[in-house]
Amino acid sequence: MRVVTKSFLRYLTRRRSLVAVQLLGIACGVAAVIGMTLSARTALSGFSEAIRFLNGSATHQIERVAGPLDEKLIARLTGDPDVIAFSPVIDRKLRLSRGHQVRVLGIDPFLDRGIRPRMVQGQLNSAQNLVSFLTDRRTIIIDETLSRDTKIGAGQELQTDRGPFRVLGIFSNPAGEPLVLMDIAHAQALFGFEGYLDRVDLILKDASAFASRMGPGFHVESSTHRSGSLRTMLSAFRLNLEALSLLALFVGIFLIYNTAMFVVVSRRKDAGILRSLGASRHEIIASFLSEILLLGFVGGALGSSLGFLLSRLLIGLVGDTVSNLYFFLSPPPPTWSSGILAVGILLGCSASLLGSLFPLLELVRMQPVQALAGRVVHRANWSKVKHVAWLGGGFLVLSGLLLAASPFQVYLGFAGAFAFVTGVSMLTPVAVYALRSALKYSLGLLGLPGRVAGGNIGNNLDRTAIAIAAFMIALSLTIGLGSMISSFRQSLIWWMGTQLRGDLYVGSQSDVDVPEDFYEEIKRIPGVVGTDPYRNVRITYRGEPVFAASIDAGVLQKHTRFGWLQGGNENWNPVKEGAVVISESFARRFRARTGDTITLDGANGPVPLKIAAIFYDYTTEHGLVMMDRATYLRIFEDRTISSLGVFIDPANPQKTEILEAVQRKAAERGLPVLSQAGLRDSILGVFDSTFAVTRSMRAIAIVIAFFGITGALLTLFLERQREFGIYRALGFSSPQIASMTLLEGLGMGLLSFLFSLVVGTTLAVILIKVINLNSFNWTIFYHPSWEPYLLALVTAILASVVAALYPILKVYRVYPHMQIREE
Known part of the structure; x- marks a missing residue:
């Protein structure tokens, strides 16, 4: 047996170039699966770790059902018997000068110690650092990942699109997500959010009793359920990534079949000689399998290494995709482990055995005289x-x-x-x-x-x-x-x-909200024929995350041509009277139809709303409920404006001057402006x-x-x-x-x-x-x-x-x- 196997394996050293082609083929198939799966799972793992780190020891979060929290809520939390600890949070994004975005957390360093002690522990122990953090609006603390990526340490300045910030200290972040901490009051001023909060993280004794005391208008959610909801938002994306990697492996199995067939063809005469010298059929099969498994083992090991390198290239693309479509995510690069090697070898050997099945049957059925005839053509x-x-x-x-x-x-x-x-x-x-x-x-x-x-x-x-x-x-x-x-x-x-x-969009793709008085100011500019105050916020419907948007139905009816599943712009008429329109994704997800009634949790309790029409939409696959701003204010009591669409009569001879006036007023307030084309x-x-x-x-x-x-x-x-x-x-x-x-x-x-x-x-x-x-x-x-x-x-x-x-x-x-x- 050993002699037969040695004879087979000796061929590998004589045909090094051909063996290299075979190994690369197997390695590419394995690398595709390892690279895609590892990058997707690392991104999801980084997401889970980031959520755990950001949650700290919080058991729950409280938010408004839509829109920001009034910071006056803090007084109620202070005396609540079921609140063990709480920390108000501003959670936004900041763009670095080189174009990358990082998460900014505005926190109260005193209250946050009860929720996330690891974040600021050691950085604000000295009185000087604490005073600087509380009084200097340009002082921040960054995590070690951001420090390493930007090569900026304590005492240096971090350049952003909001100007420079002095780094007071650096904290450890096991999640690996770039993170910036600043005092909550400074964050409110930076993002034009004075008097409001994004959420409050809580440690509660009795969540049910606490939620009942809060009453309508608030959404109290456990940290576990919140993480699960966010993970659910990624399920379709993850499934598509894994399906792509399996398609690559599917093609790879064809390749491995060719590799195995090549081995059979190239070794046919050798097998015939060995059979004529007394080697049994079983010894030939075992030797052939040894050669195939050796190729699968080495190819799988090589593929696991290539797949690991590929995953480090793909992880950035996956993180950017998640950040663009769902929520901010900057996953750390995958780390090597022996498990990756084991999976690669298992894939390589399994696929090699599967691919070699038919070539092996051909070898078994071959008679010694046939084999001795050499590499005859197979018709x-x-x-x-x-x-x-x-x-x-x-x-x-x-x-x-x-x-x-x-x-x-x-x-x-x-x-x-x-x-x-x-x-x-x-x-x-x-x-x-x-x-x-x-x-x-x-x-x-x-x-x-x-x-x-x-x-x-x-x-x-x-x-x-x-x-x-x-x-x-x-x-x-x-x-x-x-x-x-x-x-x-x-x-x-x-x-x-x-x-x-619209001709211009103010505040679009920014974490800075548009002041309501700015909206009123732009409306009064001569030549502006329409302004659409757009608000988009994540809400909960039937326990699932969806989005609600407020618009000016009259402006959109006059200046846009929505794509409707049925009807035309007359669908806006009932919206102006208090009805809503829903996106196709919402309709399919919840099996809703025109004429149905949906119930949303409002600031003062559940509100029934009639569906007037369904429109095509590609902003979110989770569903969008769109309503007139007057309806939105009545239901949610949220006056926030996310962005402002400005419409100008194209026939107006002073259109250029009007555009410049809007851009000038926006610049005075530090609001970003994009043209329609931009x-x-x-x-x-x-x-x-x-x-x-x-x-x-x-x-x-x-x-x-x-x-x-x-x-x-x-x-x-x-x-x-x-x-x-x-x-x-x-x-x-x-x-x-x-x-x-x-x-x-x-x-x-x-x-x-x-x-x-x-x-x-x-x-x-x-x-x-x-x-x-x-x-x-x-x-x-x-x-x-x-x-x-x-x-x-x-x-x-x-x-x-x-x-x-x-x-x-x-x-x-x-x-x-x-x-x-x-x-």
């Missing part, structure tokens, strides 16, 4: 092709059933997508078989090498179909994901054109950064499939060395043999592209109409775009040509008499 078996096709058809039927049931459970949609990909992969051999004559004719137009190349692709389905299927899936991912992203972008542009029609560009910038992770996974899938094409061509080349030798002995030149090999690669690549046109477009429809709709509850309109298809074509050609280079080099390096010496 197509129509019976096997039909059986695989029937199985693929079954998977497609299963896919249809799962996709139809996906509205009831989003996981069924992903399962249906995987079943679809599996089904079309199994139909690839029959598709290649059906097109073999057309392919042979088409390539034959390029001469005899083309005719032979076309015949070889159709006659070696066990080798070519798997590589074509893997490459087709990768190209289909390129087309499907590209079409989905392009359609989403075009839908977003359409949405912005319907809703964002706001749209900013939103598209966020959109493009959001899909950076998706584009990364698409690129990885293409790299994996490239190795698959390379492996298939190498396998064909090894099987047909004697055939090549005979061709050359009969008068074929080396350039003709090289052309034959190149055309085989191009033929396989172009077949993959041809199939991906249908599969990729169907996959795009599944992603748009099923996965996104059920995951995020909004409609994306399909917009055909030539870019994903062009990218797929260019990728197919380049990858096919590059994959053929190594076999072509072998053609020129091996002499004909060496190739036919066994005849």
